[in-house]
Amino acid sequence: MLTVFHVRGTRSVRPLWLCYELELEIEVVSIDFSRAYRDTPQWRAISPAGKVPALRDGDLTMFESGAMLSYLLERYGNGRLHPKPATAASAHFHQWCWFAEATLTRPVGLHRILRAGNAEASVLVDEGVRKAHDALAVVEAALEASDYLLGADFSAADIMMGYSLGLLERLLDDRYPAIQTYLARVRERDACVRAMAA
Numbered sequence: 608m609l610t611v612f613h614v615r616g617t618r619s620v621r622p623l624w625l626c627y628e629l630e631l632e633i634e635v636v637s638i639d640f641s642r643a644y645r646d647t648p649q650w651r652a653i654s655p656a657g658k659v660p661a662l663r664d665g666d667l668t669m670f671e672s673g674a675m676l677s678y679l680l681e682r683y684g685n686g687r688l689h690p691k692p693a694t695a696a697s698a699h700f701h702q703w704c705w706f707a708e709a710t711l712t713r714p715v716g717l718h719r720i721l722r723a724g725n726a727e728a729s730v731l732v733d734e735g736v737r738k739a740h741d742a743l744a745v746v747e748a749a750l751e752a753s754d755y756l757l758g759a760d761f762s763a764a765d766i767m768m769g770y771s772l773g774l775l776e777r778l779l780d781d782r783y784p785a786i787q788t789y790l791a792r793v794r795e796r797d798a799c800v801r802a803m804a805a
């Protein structure tokens with residue numbers, strides 16, 4: 608059974624919407640969106656960064672709404688709502704999915720804080736640093752048991768993560784020994800050295 612952990616109006620609308628489009632049988636679990644609840648060990652066990660949404664499918668639990676859509680399409684899409692892989696249409700499909708989350712919604716959080724009246728720069732900086740540490744703790748936990756994000760083998764996910772961690776390097780203090788080792792490991796790769804030098 609598929610479970611979507613949902614809060615009305617949040618990004619959990621994305622997996623929910625897709626499940627409805629694909630007419631999948633799902634359970635919708637509404638969660639309390641308060642910071643207090645999202646900080647509980649119970650919710651962090653489901654969503655390590657404390658965010659919404661989360662998706663469960665049998666033994667699998669995952670976060671990131673866009674990744675959920677990719678997974679649901681691969682697993683249950685049967686070719687629906689997704690262009691054929693390795694085509695120009697598929698390239699544009701990925702482009703727009705990434706743009707929607709990684710670029711278009713990035714300023715939304717800041718805009719919400721500004722709208723709430725907390726316009727001082729320090730509030731934005733504090734909130735940004737808090738969120739960065741929340742996310743870094745998730746990466747640290749993921750890397751404690753393995754050399755790379757998916758286990759023993761390097762994958763393209765490590766290219767995405769390795770670059771982003773480099774941008775956050777000045778936040779990498781002694782709370783993050785696994786990340787520091789990981790960053791050094793991925794940076795030793797010849798392709799990484801070449802890309803950074805290019």
Ligand SMILES: N[C@@H](CCC(=O)N[C@@H](CS)C(=O)NCC(=O)O)C(=O)O
Nearest residue numbers: 617618657658659660671672673708
């Ligand atoms: N990129 C993530 C973003 C998740 C996210 O930021 N969700 C919001 C709700 S739409 C949230 O949980 N915000 C609370 C917070 O960041 O503390 C995704 O697409 O799932």
